[in-house]
Amino acid sequence: EAGVAQSPRYKIIEKRQSVAFWCNPISGHATLYWYQQILGQGPKLLIQFQNNGVVDDSQLPKDRFSAERLKGVDSTLKIQPAKLEDSAVYLCASSGQGIQETQYFGPGTRLLVL
Amino acid sequence: GNSVTQMEGPVTLSEEAFLTINCTYTATGYPSLFWYVQYPGEGLQLLLKATKADDKGSNKGFEATYRKETTSFHLEKGSVQVSDSAVYFCALAGANSKLTFGKGITLSVRP
Numbered sequence: 001e002a003g004v005a006q007s008p009r010y011k012i013i014e015k016r017q018s019v020a021f022w023c024n025p026i027s028g029h030a031t032l033y034w035y036q037q038i039l040g041q042g043p044k045l046l047i048q049f050q051n052n053g054v055v056d057d058s059q060l061p062k063d064r065f066s067a068e069r070l071k072g073v074d075s076t077l078k079i080q081p082a083k084l085e086d087s088a089v090y091l092c093a094s095s096g097q098g099i100q101e102t103q104y105f106g107p108g109t110r111l112l113v114l
Numbered sequence: 115g116n117s118v119t120q121m122e123g124p125v126t127l128s129e130e131a132f133l134t135i136n137c138t139y140t141a142t143g144y145p146s147l148f149w150y151v152q153y154p155g156e157g158l159q160l161l162l163k164a165t166k167a168d169d170k171g172s173n174k175g176f177e178a179t180y181r182k183e184t185t186s187f188h189l190e191k192g193s194v195q196v197s198d199s200a201v202y203f204c205a206l207a208g209a210n211s212k213l214t215f216g217k218g219i220t221l222s223v224r225p
Contacts, residue, residue: 031211042118042203042215043158056212091158095211103213105150105158 002026004106006092012112018080021109025073025094031055033103034067034077035091043091049075050097082113116141116214118204123219127194135189135219137178137204145206147171147180147187148213152201161189161202194223 005024013019025032030051035043046065048056051072060067064083069075079086089108095101121136139147149161149171162171167182176191187204204216 033213035213040217042205042217043213044215045212048210048212056210093158093213101211102148102160102163103207103211104160107157 004092004094004104006090006106006109008109009107010110010112012114013082014114015084016081018078019082019111020076020078021090021092021111023075023077023092023106025075025092026104028096029094029104030072030097031095031101032069032075033093033095034075035093037089037091037108039088046077079111082111084113087111087113116145116206116208116212118206118214118216120204120216120219124222125219126222126224128224129196130193131223133189133191133194133198133221135202135204135221137187137189137216139185139187139204139206141185141206141208141214143209145208147178148205148207149176149178149187149189150203150205150215152203152218154200158203194221196223196225199223 032049034046037043046060047067049069052069067077091108092106093103095103117140146165148163150158151161162173164171164180170179178189201218203218205213
């Protein structure tokens with residue numbers, strides 16, 4: 001079974017520019033998550049989707065970050081405008097619909113903001 | 115809110131040494147507990163999990179027991195290998211499936 005796919009793997013931008021990340025979850029997984037992992041820290045949840053609806057976006061900086069999951073499959077995460085402190089690895093994960101289902105992670109997108 | 119505390123690192127061991135990585139948690143209700151591993155240049159992978167008190171998760175020679183009385187989920191391996199060198203994250207999932215991670219600890223195993 002194919003895993004969670006993410007692209008691009010690396011991205012370098014200047015501050016105030018915009019950037020978008022793409023995620024394709026494991027086939028059939030209803031729940032999709034975006035995490036931010038700053039160097040030296042554990043991943044922090046940004047947003048959780050159940051199908052194409054948002055379950056939790058309490059930690060998403062909504063003034064600059066946005067995410068969507070059209071048709072309940074693929075998802076994009078956008079940052080506009082980027083700040084230096086947004087430099088991190090952005091991880092996408094997916095899981096089944098049950099409670100406390102195991103989350104499977106993609107390889108991540110490493111973002112550097114200069 | 116939920117939180118996970120891992121012992122400070124990094125940890126450096128010789129091959130075949132015994133490994134213990136401590137993890138304690140604070141949570142409401144009955145969370146599931148996980149260990150994830152991140153090998154160099156790769157994404158997070160689930161290593162093992164336990165969903166209720168006294169459950170033992172195990173995989174690749176690693177074990178961890180869900181101890182509700184001490185709110186702990188320590189990771190152990192009897193004999194580490196060079197290939198175990200990675201970053202290890204303890205995590206919990208509450209009723210809403212939201213994962214809360216610890217800071218992670220880097221393990222280096224010398225030949």
